[in-house]
Amino acid sequence: MSIARVATSMDNGFATRLRASLSPRLLLSELLLKQWFEPVIPFTVMLALLAWFSATIPNYAGLENLLSLMRLYAEFGFVALAMAFSLISGGIDLSVGAIFAVCNFAMLYFLYVLDLPVWAAVPATLAVGAAIGCVNGLLIGYLKARPFLTTLVTLIILRASVNLLNERYATVFATNSVDSDVWDFFGEGYVLGVPINAATLIVVLLVGHLFLSRSRFGWHLTAIGANRKAARHAGIQVERMLLFTYVLSGMLCAFGGVFYAARQTSTDSTTGVGWEFQALTAVVLGGVSLSGGKGTVWRAMIGGIIIFLLTNGLVRMGIPGYVTSGAIGLILLAAVGVDVKWAKNRGKAIQKIYVNPARVPLAAAPSLLRGSSSPYAQNDRLIGAEAIGLDQVEGPEDVILDRQDRLYGSTRDGNIIRFSGPSFEQREVFAHIGGRPLGMQFDRDENLIVAVAGMGVYGIRPNQEVYKVTDETNRTWYKLNDDSRLRMADDLDIAPDGKIYFSDCTTRYEMTTNSLDIMEGRPNGRVVCYDPATRRTWTVLNHFYFPNGICVSHDGRSLLIASTSLCKVFRLWLGGPDKDKLEVVLDEIPGNCDNINRASDGNYWLALVGIRTPAFDLAMRKPGFRLRMVKQVPTDEWLAPGLNHGCVLKFTERGEVLESFWDPTGISHSTLTSMREHKGYLYLGGLENNRIGRVKLEGADPSWTGYEAYWGSKQRN
Template sequence: MSLSESLVRLRYRVFPDHVLGEILTKKWVDSAIPFAALVLVIAIFGPIVPRFFQFGTISLLSGEMAELGLIVLGLTVVMISGGIDLSVGSTFALCVTTALYMMNVQGLSLGGGLAATLAVGAVCGAINGFMVGILRMRAFLTTLVTLIIFRSVFDIVFPQISTDIVMNYPQSPAYDALGMGHLLGLPISFWVMVAVALVLHIVLSRGRYGWRLLAVGGARRSAHNAGINVRWTVFSAYVLCSVLVALGAYHFSARIGSAASDIGAGMELQALTATVLGGISLGGGRGSVSKALMGALFVLILSTSLLALAIPGPVNALILGLVLVSAVFLDVRWVKNRHKLLRAVYISPTFNKLPPAISTTVGPLVPNDRLRASEPIGLGIMDGAEDAIFDRDGNLYTGSRHGDIMRWFGPDYTRYEIFAHTGGAPQGMAFDATGNLVVCVGGMGLYQVSPEGEVRLLTAETNRSWTSIADDSVMKLADDCDILPDGRIIFSEATVRFEMHDWYADALESRGNGRLIVYDPNTGTTRTILSDLIFPNGVCTSYDGESVLFAESWACRINRYYYAGPKKGRLERVIEGLPGYPDNINRASDGTYWLALMGSRTPALDLSLEMPGFRRRMARRVSQDAWLMPNLNTGCVLKFNEKGEILESFWDLGGTRHPMITSMREHRGTLYLCGIFNNRMGALKLPDADQNWCGVDSYWGKPA
């Protein structure tokens, strides 16, 4: 390797460019803007506002935060569901009036007054929810109308009972404690708000209801198609919003003890500014409790600081309006351009110089048309069969891009049934000793299908690597699997950075994004045994009982990993410089192995792998359909032995039968071919092969 190549390789090893992209994909990145805004407002007003950092000021601020925070949390729920509620200020006024009347005039207990206040809030929310959720009226106009209606009701009722409210006092010590009591130096109402926020955080991030809210806000039609009751979800979001507003109003009434005719006026501006600044998307489907509270704290500090500096009320409202406009601008621009920024920095090619390709002009790799003699199976019916496998009864199992596992009945394989539905894209398959079918499902993990067709998840997570910025514990592309003699399942995950349909981006990067994983069904544990692999693909337990063979597609090589014996834990190269991109590996009847090449190397792409800067510019400036990609239009099957010697090859140069081959299985004298982009399988007779050989028997022996 030349000095320049060594420097380039060292540069990409020491300064990996993918780090920035992985940071930007973290969920907490969305919190960066509200957090930065909060730090900025504290830095501005802290030095100039008298007693800003004194504990008394913090205690007073936390009491007000309890009220505004609950209102903002309620509005957050509605906005996550894809709606908006402009009536929160008027609802707040009605609820404060209700609380004061029930506690001061009627003399109810803490629980009775709270129940009455929450009931009024629930009614207001139900009115909004019925019109927006059930009748499907536009949220903005509807809540703008209810803002006026609720305010009018307040203006009618409040003058008639205001005197009674002022002339009477509550008779509940618990109510007084809620308004004036402290715990650890902070108001009790603040701790109530914290408790509500924690519960709401768990509901939104871990609960089924929270997931439904996010789904409805993100894509209502898709949520409906997934079986979610969209109308009820939207209705309940408005009810929950108004109930939280009512709870905030109850805290306010306990703290202040009276009300004025302008109570709640302009509160919708404060709440909306807080939510949008907190990163709660106006388009729905995005938001969190922590971000909402950061936005609420920003607005509260800004408002109280301006009042402390004797800034007039109209100027205060003007500044809040300008902050809201800025927050909306940032929200719209971020949502619109986030994917562009990620595309520009996430794909991070590295240096990957391939060894010279094994010659295809002489020897066993000379191109031929031997695959043209194959007969089609399931023509026009199969769709995306990445792998195929046979049971002892001669039934053929294939996957489909629709998530089904299809069982084809021999001997002609014209009849089939849907054996199981996985919900994802079935990839590599293997039978265990008891007849269970183990399946790698792209985007979902490792699954098991019983002989009766019952699907069960085995594992979808492995141990997280210490040096990973992104959480790589969850599997993205479980690819191919095989079973060790002791029953453990070993399988490959092609990439931890990209989804199944973004395989071309991983090819462009050509970095070690993949890993080899072992699942132990006896203990239920999963662990990574090899990492930093370049798109690891086919996995096959070798005949020696001590090692497994696996492919690295974009590195064009076959490796051997020893799981037992004197070489346990060692990794060896078996074949390097393949003329194409290796995929699945399976056993042959004569003690050798079959290998699928899903495509052929091209000089242009090989050269570009030595120029990561060029590939990075291409990813940023050129549309994806114009990228340099692996050539997947020429299918080939190789046979090799334990020493890595290639014995023979089968090609389809014209692509008339099998333009791409991702896997093959030998079964009773016939080689069966499949490809994830093909609409068929192929059956090629092997006259010299063992006509009674079955792959399952080679693993577990023939049944007694």
């Protein structure tokens, strides 16, 4: 007994609960879900590479060297960006290196041979790049040729052409010179301390990023890469987009060619040779997927910088070029393999490690022996319950009655069903909300406030109008999973000041998979408050073990919270000297507790959805067993608490259990989740039941109703 008390006091502290919600595996699984996690790996590689070269090559880390590296890199950056766009569109452009070389030649040709001014030569060169891209685009977009082989062949043709032209004009370029400040600025100038070509690259990257992630064209480009069929069916002009992509790719290469021409003012047969291969390796390494539709300009740049640093650094270290190209080949092989396998298995990998059961030592279960003096002793008091709406409701998780004695049930099909008449023979759909309506409560104005799993908290006015109360709360800044959305609002209650307190039982699973949260046994749930006065929603109690039933105490000063996975009832003080303090009210409950509601005599009702068994208690102490079970056994064969009993408890403010009501057969009322006292009767709702039950309570106040107890004459202070 004392051991159990110690264990429970440990559950109360925030730090303890926070610690219980963490594990390395769990962190990893949530990290893998993050969009930003994938580029982190190449980014780290990039930094490591910089650090390594700084350590091995003298004067590497200096500003001067970094600026010169930027100047050397920029042209390759343009080419890598061109490759990235073509890959994202679901194709590939292997002619980028050759287009770059042709544009390099074209720029020099316009300036040195045709004597064009710089302002005319630059657009003319960009037009050359666009024109070559246009040929690629026409072949790939309209003639539906294969991008890989087509651009490989245009690579050969362009390379051969530029070699022929070089032979003819190399001496012209070498002997002539252009006297132009603009031209010199293109080659050696700085903008705000950054080399001109790198500065242009940064601007192009920013524009490219906005284009790709924020503009309609960019979305279309991504769409035709991600799923061409769906894109076509969505009305996207696939052919035109492909043409546009290759034109864009050609123009980006032309940018590189212009700056390279300005920097080198010469051309030879090695200009841009092998760049297509380096660019391809770079962008795949950066995380632009080969399968298309996935990638950002920043990822392409990270990969590009890695490959550039590697080739540049290896050259400086005196390592021959063939070793570098072999190494890049290996990197490409590895990157392609990882890309393919990751794209295929990411979901599976996350699924495999997402569930992380923890050890949950439950307090000893009290005896349920029939006929014993225990308040939990099994009896048959619910077997004879009167059935209301038999086969007319599907799983009324919560039931409630209004001031006109009409009975409401929240059902699986997203409806609130209302029964009226002296013996509840009249059935109507009071409101359709959708989701899975669970806990209900009337506010002061007789609006029915409903916790709807999968949607949030909704209200229904007496005229049957549905309105949203809240569907999000503040995000916990240190959690990886975004927990601002309400995933599974379960039960709610309303404090005297009008604040709505409700439980959100899990932040790691969805409504349909909430049993996994119980199997995990970690504090993933929370209690949230909505204040109608300020229309603000915030989390009052984070990291809580599957909070389920919520009930404001009779005096309105504290909140009773039922934890289904810990089989305990807690009290959270809303005001007074112990404000925000959490304490255990009810320990050693023989089952998994669900909703809590007020009783007419100043006590509380508690429903047990499942009854603990020694086997299940043992399973809760064995996380490894539960992990193997959820992985290897189909859901409907998982070990579960006894779900074929119905039980309702009554307990006092101080945590003493007074009596229990049982249906040991489970025929009429199993998986009891809710009960509501009203004018001397107890109404019963169950998660899987086909009826609402009613039993007469001996000696109960025949005029007591829930509404009066909250807002009217029956309040207790």
